Amino acid sequence: MEIAIIAHDGKKAEMVQFLNQNSEILKQKKITLISTGTTGEKVSKAGLEVKALLSGPLGGDAQIAARVAEGQCDMVLFFRDPLDRHPHEPDILMLMRLCDVHNVPLATNPATAELLIKAI
DSSP: OEEEEEEOGGGHHHHHHHHHHTHHHHHHTTOEEEEOHHHHHHHHHTTOOOEEOSOGGGTHHHHHHHHHHTTOOOEEEEEOOTTSOOTTHHHHHHHHHHHHHTTOOEEOSHHHHHHHHHTO
């Protein structure tokens, strides 16, 4: 199972904490993590294995959206910061739309992510 992880700058620490709290589930279920570049760097520094793609503003969100469309990505955990502006908002909306089109579970906050991880 492949899970994409993305976190806006103000949510990266929260993503790392979430993944650390759920690391046993991720290991037991043999989850492959992919991420946008900067999120991947933070997660990797925390000791988790992740394949980092491009940074979100440089196309990482679009790369993950393509994996969703191709049926390679099974779930997306995207900790969004709704109180900040993001120059790559069209890519974010495309990713969210493709998750809906291809019926891929998408969590945009830790509470929903927790429910999805526990359901694996």
